[in-house]
Amino acid sequence: xxxxxxxxxxxxxxxxxxxxxxxxxxxxxxxxxxxxxxxxxxxxxxxxxxxxxxxxxxxxxxxxxxxxxxxxxxxxxxxxxxxxxxxxxxxxxxxxxxxxxxxxxxxxxxxxxx
Amino acid sequence: xxxxxxxxxxxxxxxxxxxxxxxxxxxxxxxxxxxxxxxxxxxxxxxxxxxxxxxxxxxxxxxxxxxxxxxxxxxxxxxxxxxxxxxxxxxxxxxxxxxxxxxxxxxxxxxxxx
Numbered sequence: 001x002x003x004x005x006x007x008x009x010x011x012x013x014x015x016x017x018x019x020x021x022x023x024x025x026x027x028x029x030x031x032x033x034x035x036x037x038x039x040x041x042x043x044x045x046x047x048x049x050x051x052x053x054x055x056x057x058x059x060x061x062x063x064x065x066x067x068x069x070x071x072x073x074x075x076x077x078x079x080x081x082x083x084x085x086x087x088x089x090x091x092x093x094x095x096x097x098x099x100x101x102x103x104x105x106x107x108x109x110x111x112x113x114x
Numbered sequence: 115x116x117x118x119x120x121x122x123x124x125x126x127x128x129x130x131x132x133x134x135x136x137x138x139x140x141x142x143x144x145x146x147x148x149x150x151x152x153x154x155x156x157x158x159x160x161x162x163x164x165x166x167x168x169x170x171x172x173x174x175x176x177x178x179x180x181x182x183x184x185x186x187x188x189x190x191x192x193x194x195x196x197x198x199x200x201x202x203x204x205x206x207x208x209x210x211x212x213x214x215x216x217x218x219x220x221x222x223x224x225x226x227x228x
Contacts, residue, residue: 004157042204042218043158056215091157099210100146100165105157
């Protein structure tokens, strides 16, 4: 079974530039998550999807961040414009959404904003 | 609101020694509890979880954890560690009413000395 796929793995951009991250969840997983992980910290939820619907985006900075999950499968997270403080690892995870279920994580995208 | 506290940011131990990583949670209702492990440059992987039933939970790679409701703790233990256990360990909590949303602790870095 293929795991959660993320791309790119690494990204270096200058501040004020846009950047996008892509995630392909495990087949059949209805729930998809985007997390932000700062150095030395645990993941913090940015947005959670149930199929195509964003059911929890309360922690997403909507002035610069946006996300979409077309057709309830792949998802894209975008930052525009990027700021120095956005340097972090962006993790994507998926699950069956059945309650108490295991979340399966991708390897993450490490973003460096210069 | 639920929260998770991992008291130790780093735990150094010698190879083949026992280890305990501490986790305390705060919640006004019943909880689901998880331990995830993150190896360098990888995403998180589930070690074990407590949903209900026996308070002693066994996971992968010889790890186990005990749910203690009175002390609101879920400490992770292993009787004999190996070099390959070097990683970051995250405790996490969710509530059955919003089971797909979990809150992570800040992590404990386990470093194994030969």
